[in-house]
Amino acid sequence: MALLEVENMSIGYNTKKGYLKAVEGVSFTLEEGASLGFVGESGCGKTTIGMALMGLLPPNGSVREGRILFEGKNTLRMSDEEIRKIRWRKMAMIFQAAMNALNPVQRVGNQIAEAILVHNPSVGKEEAMGQVEALFELVGIPRDRLRDYPHQYSGGMKQRAVIAMALACHPKLIIADEPTTALDVIVQSQILGEIKDLQKEFNLSIIFISHDISIVADMCKDICVMYAGQLVEFGPREEVFESPSHPYTKALLSSFPTVTGKKSDLIPIPGETPNLVIPPAGCRFCDRCSGPGPSCQAEAPEWVEIGPGHKTLCCRC
Numbered sequence: 001m002a003l004l005e006v007e008n009m010s011i012g013y014n015t016k017k018g019y020l021k022a023v024e025g026v027s028f029t030l031e032e033g034a035s036l037g038f039v040g041e042s043g044c045g046k047t048t049i050g051m052a053l054m055g056l057l058p059p060n061g062s063v064r065e066g067r068i069l070f071e072g073k074n075t076l077r078m079s080d081e082e083i084r085k086i087r088w089r090k091m092a093m094i095f096q097a098a099m100n101a102l103n104p105v106q107r108v109g110n111q112i113a114e115a116i117l118v119h120n121p122s123v124g125k126e127e128a129m130g131q132v133e134a135l136f137e138l139v140g141i142p143r144d145r146l147r148d149y150p151h152q153y154s155g156g157m158k159q160r161a162v163i164a165m166a167l168a169c170h171p172k173l174i175i176a177d178e179p180t181t182a183l184d185v186i187v188q189s190q191i192l193g194e195i196k197d198l199q200k201e202f203n204l205s206i207i208f209i210s211h212d213i214s215i216v217a218d219m220c221k222d223i224c225v226m227y228a229g230q231l232v233e234f235g236p237r238e239e240v241f242e243s244p245s246h247p248y249t250k251a252l253l254s255s256f257p258t259v260t261g262k263k264s265d266l267i268p269i270p271g272e273t274p275n276l277v278i279p280p281a282g283c284r285f286c287d288r289c290s291g292p293g294p295s296c297q298a299e300a301p302e303w304v305e306i307g308p309g310h311k312t313l314c315c316r317c
């Protein structure tokens, strides 16, 4: 049994402009110890998927359709109490921009100890502090920084603290939402290396979210490319990265620097993402595609298998 199985999940938000279809018909599977990356431009639904998995969508958002099976049980059918038992203890999320959300008036070590105490009533205060020390060592924060306040930390250290917080209850699954976006390149690569080491050490399953396809390819064995709320391509990283099929994946790859690429070779994707209150009837990428066919505007594309475990939602591929 897979650790996580998402079947045909659709998520929407009630907004002043109408019902916004943020995620449409998304399905994927994550085995224990596996890593799956979600990539796409801002607004394509990546964070919404993470929040839905955690059962933390805001009040105006809801999963309209589909199933989220965690260890075989549909979390959408669980009571608040049941989901509270798995949130943080079995699945944890490193929120986008979380390092700015550390409480500025509480010592970092105490904040993490508190998280441990809230979720493990049997643990005492001293024991929790001992666990925090071990977590600090794990994520590479010197022990003597335990009693510092967040403003005394560098950006990279704050992000390490947030990772320690996510690991506090020994979850099986970590959802990391753009965990290094705010950091400079060197610190970013250190932290990504740290996440990889932790994954191996604890056989963690990871869902890694980023707008940068080269980071996702570096971090994850399998990649899901999202556009305007839909999955448009998925497959093993070598396939997706080296033989991209969907025109959007190709455009994404040309718009980001690779390790060897030059900045001058980058081609921004023209146009804008569609309005998700009234999404296009046919292919959602049609208006920005470099070579759409005659039926792309009117007909919704269907999945096409192009290699082992590699599929694309493009009728022209």
Ligand SMILES: Nc1ncnc2c1ncn2[C@@H]1O[C@H](COP(=O)(O)OP(=O)(O)O)[C@@H](O)[C@H]1O
Pocket (backbone or CB within 6 Å): 013, 014, 015, 020, 022, 040, 041, 042, 043, 044, 045, 046, 047, 048, 049, 058, 060, 061, 276
């Ligand atoms: N709380 C919210 N209320 C209304 N719309 C939202 C809310 N959060 C996200 N959205 C909309 O849902 C879509 C997907 O957003 P999001 O999941 O944040 O994308 P990403 O993480 O890929 O940038 C966007 O159109 C965004 O404007």
Ligand SMILES: [Mg+2]
Pocket (backbone or CB within 6 Å): 043, 046, 047, 048, 096, 177
């Ligand atoms: Mg996001």
